[in-house]
Amino acid sequence: xxxxxxxxxxxxxxxxxxxxxxxxxxxxxxxxxxxxxxxxxxxxxxxxxxxxxxxxxxxxxxxxxxxxxxxxxxxxxxxxxxxxxxxxxxxxxxxxxxxxxxxxxxxxxxxxxxxxxxxxxxxxxxxxxxxxxxxxxxxxxxxxxxxxxxxxxxxxxxxxxxxxxxxxxxxxxxxxxxxxxxxxxxxxxxxxxxxxxxxxxxxxxxxxxxxxxxxxxxxxxxxxxxxxxxxxxxxxxxxxxxxxxxxxxxxxxxxxxxxxxxxxxxxxxxxxxxxxxxxxxxxxxxxxxxxxxxxxxxxxxxxxxxxxxxxxxxxxxxxxx
Numbered sequence: 001x002x003x004x005x006x007x008x009x010x011x012x013x014x015x016x017x018x019x020x021x022x023x024x025x026x027x028x029x030x031x032x033x034x035x036x037x038x039x040x041x042x043x044x045x046x047x048x049x050x051x052x053x054x055x056x057x058x059x060x061x062x063x064x065x066x067x068x069x070x071x072x073x074x075x076x077x078x079x080x081x082x083x084x085x086x087x088x089x090x091x092x093x094x095x096x097x098x099x100x101x102x103x104x105x106x107x108x109x110x111x112x113x114x115x116x117x118x119x120x121x122x123x124x125x126x127x128x129x130x131x132x133x134x135x136x137x138x139x140x141x142x143x144x145x146x147x148x149x150x151x152x153x154x155x156x157x158x159x160x161x162x163x164x165x166x167x168x169x170x171x172x173x174x175x176x177x178x179x180x181x182x183x184x185x186x187x188x189x190x191x192x193x194x195x196x197x198x199x200x201x202x203x204x205x206x207x208x209x210x211x212x213x214x215x216x217x218x219x220x221x222x223x224x225x226x227x228x229x230x231x232x233x234x235x236x237x238x239x240x241x242x243x244x245x246x247x248x249x250x251x252x253x254x255x256x257x258x259x260x261x262x263x264x265x266x267x268x269x270x271x272x273x274x275x276x277x278x279x280x281x282x283x284x285x286x287x288x289x290x291x292x293x294x295x296x297x298x299x300x301x302x303x304x305x306x307x308x309x310x311x312x313x314x315x316x317x318x319x320x321x
Contacts, residue, residue: 005305012301016294020072023293024065031284033057033081055081068290078287082280087291091276095295097172098261098272100184104192106254109199116200117207121242122234124212132208136201148194148267155190170269191268195261199253206249211242244311251307254299 034051052058056067071078077087120129152169159166167190173183215238223233262274273292280288
């Protein structure tokens with residue numbers, strides 16, 4: 001396994017290099033960062049050229065990429081064109097905030113989808129199984145931003161006007177009382193619901209389909225014939241094999257939730273990486289955009305590797321040479 005992991009890590013290097021090249025070229029064509037960085041009419045043409053030279057924007061695109069890559073390899077991610085702060089100083093707090101939101105979403109999604117999916121597979125003609133299909137149809141058809149606005153109107157605006165306990169409409173914590181864990185948990189409720197709705201429908205249906213197929217396998221019938229109780233057959237034999245495709249889906253979705261959370265963070269004013277991406281994309285802040293791109297790329301390849309490791313743990317038949 002260690003040899004396989006090392007080989008995969010080595011293979012990831014050219015992949016990340018290719019992503020950085022494509023991303024660098026794409027980001028460079030998003031606009032002129034100095035258009036937002038310099039006040040209109042506030043600089044002469046000579047001063048503008050000097051500023052371009054300072055940021056290295058006067059160099060050919062190939063040289064700009066080489067300089068950027070050399071700096072990254074030395075641990076220097078550059079400075080934001082907008083704030084002048086180091087890129088890591090800008091994005092790390094936002095990534096932490098997004099990680100808090102995504103952790104909450106994954107916990108709620110798995111806590112609800114696993115029991116619903118298992119029960120629906122074991123009792124395929126139950127009311128819950130039929131309700132899952134209806135819920136999934138509504139969840140997939142409902143736009144994220146629309147659901148978020150509706151939840152804000154109902155649980156933040158109307159509940160407050162009716163004198164009922166209400167939820168905060170946005171932000172990460174109460175600006176008056178300051179940061180506290182209860183305040184963060186309270187502000188997490190609405191955005192978590194918005195992004196967990198589709199996840200619960202997706203994972204529950206996926207698990208139900210896989211588990212229903214596994215329960216028809218010969219080794220499941222053999223286990224039952226040997227006298228194993230239903231719980232042992234389900235948890236020790238069927239569920240592990242049925243979870244293999246779900247692990248792939250989960251590991252691929254985890255880093256991509258950063259992009260899924262862009263709209264939700266905008267609706268609920270959650271100060272995360274998605275909101276940061278939108279803010280700096282409009283300003284063509286190349287260093288920050290490239291920093292977010294590379295962090296997301298590293299997360300994607302890392303979670304792919306974790307998925308392969310989880311395969312071997314869930315299914316002893318899988319061995320990597």
